[in-house]
Amino acid sequence: MEIVLSGIRSTGHLHLGNYYGALRNYIKMQDNYNCFFFIADLHSLTTHPHPDDFHSGVRTILAEYLASGLDPEKSAIFVQSDVPEISELYVLLNMISYKGELERTTSFKDKVRQNPDNVNAGLLTYPVLMAADILIHRANLVPVGKDQEQHLEVARVLARRFNSFYNTEVFPEPKAFNFGDDLVKVPGLDGSGKMGKSEGNGVYLCDDETTIRKKVMKAVTDAGPTEPNSTMPEAVANLFTLLNIVSSKDTVDHFKESYNNCTIRYGDLKKQLAEDICKQTLPIKAKIEQIYNDEEYLKRVVKRGTEQARESASATLKEVRRAVGFRSFLGFDDK
Numbered sequence: 500m501e502i503v504l505s506g507i508r509s510t511g512h513l514h515l516g517n518y519y520g521a522l523r524n525y526i527k528m529q530d531n532y533n534c535f536f537f538i539a540d541l542h543s544l545t546t547h548p549h550p551d552d553f554h555s556g557v558r559t560i561l562a563e564y565l566a567s568g569l570d571p572e573k574s575a576i577f578v579q580s581d582v583p584e585i586s587e588l589y590v591l592l593n594m595i596s597y598k599g600e601l602e603r604t605t606s607f608k609d610k611v612r613q614n615p616d617n618v619n620a621g622l623l624t625y626p627v628l629m630a631a632d633i634l635i636h637r638a639n640l641v642p643v644g645k646d647q648e649q650h651l652e653v654a655r656v657l658a659r660r661f662n663s664f665y666n667t668e669v670f671p672e673p674k675a676f677n678f679g680d681d682l683v684k685v686p687g688l689d690g691s692g693k694m695g696k697s698e699g700n701g702v703y704l705c706d707d708e709t710t711i712r713k714k715v716m717k718a719v720t721d722a723g724p725t726e727p728n729s730t731m732p733e734a735v736a737n738l739f740t741l742l743n744i745v746s747s748k749d750t751v752d753h754f755k756e757s758y759n760n761c762t763i764r765y766g767d768l769k770k771q772l773a774e775d776i777c778k779q780t781l782p783i784k785a786k787i788e789q790i791y792n793d794e795e796y797l798k799r800v801v802k803r804g805t806e807q808a809r810e811s812a813s814a815t816l817k818e819v820r821r822a823v824g825f826r827s828f829l830g831f832d833d834k
């Protein structure tokens with residue numbers, strides 16, 4: 500069975516971008532693959548969260564994973580920092596990762612632009628840690644959104660490079676995955692760019708109905724088309740992208756037609772969009788709080804997931820250490 504791995508950083512609540520770009524695929528893949536899903540708490544440290552908030556951030560993602568339908572009977576669900584094998588592989592992969600190639604990744608360049616005062620080494624080697632997450636389980640498929648495509652490319656390069664450097668075949672080349680075809684980019688409601696946790700333009704799985712309606716009704720549009728079949732401005736195209744993701748084909752066709760013959764009323768489109776988002780997210784929201792507060796359940800889930808993850812990770816690391824040439828005087832490599 501092919502191995503699937505993916506994760507989300509613990510930097511706030513999950514939004515529609517996380518859900519439609521990644522999480523929904525995790526849920527669909529659980530029945531047909533050997534799945535590992537985790538919470539990327541080490542990755543979240545690049546932005547220096549306060550220690551008092553750190554654990555609740557992890558717990559939030561865990562509860563939202565489970566409320567969305569991740570099933571601990573089907574998938575190994577774990578927290579990145581509970582699997583130390585990942586960090587060891589990260590060190591080893593760092594030795595074959597080059598500053599120039601890491602500096603060229605778009606996400607690094609964006610972060611440097613956004614936060615010039617916090618260009619830490621963890622930010623530069625973010626894709627290497629991500630590669631370690633993936634390669635430690637020798638994953639074949641990685642369900643992610645469009646913004647992670649380049650990071651996946653780094654993981655593929657490092658898998659190939661490690662194999663040829665150490666003359667081994669320990670790592671398969673992982674592939675970014677989406678059901679259908681292209682990876683998804685969920686736009687924000689503010690007219691341009693993607694939906695993101697730090698962009699303040701998101702609809703969250705934990706939002707209530709009133710909040711969702713308010714956010715969607717406030718979404719940026721324009722004065723409306725004046726000529727038949729005119730090109731959509733980005734803000735309007737983004738609303739159609741969202742509609743495509745959450746609504747039925749009939750609904751999308753109906754609003755497309757009314758756009759093309761200039762009879763569209765954006766208010767109606769937004770109302771429909773809000774309703775269709777609510778249909779998908781409110782059943783998830785209803786479960787989040789109860790799961791978040793069920794400490795015993797969360798412990799059981801993570802205990803089981805961590806055992807499975809560590810078993811898989813330590814088997815890989817053993818081969819990796821052999822390939823690199825470690826032979827411990829203390830017998831660590833014989834176990």
Ligand code: TYM
Nearest residue numbers: 505506507508516517520521539643644683684685693694
């Ligand atoms: P993070 O937390 O930024 O994003 C988690 C997942 O959500 C997807 N995503 C989106 N998809 C479509 N449209 C959007 N607007 C949108 N916003 C977020 C992301 O593509 C991602 O799949 N580095 C990863 C976390 C990670 C990881 C890994 C993923 C760490 N190690 C190993 C896969 C494999 C990240 O950016 O998380």
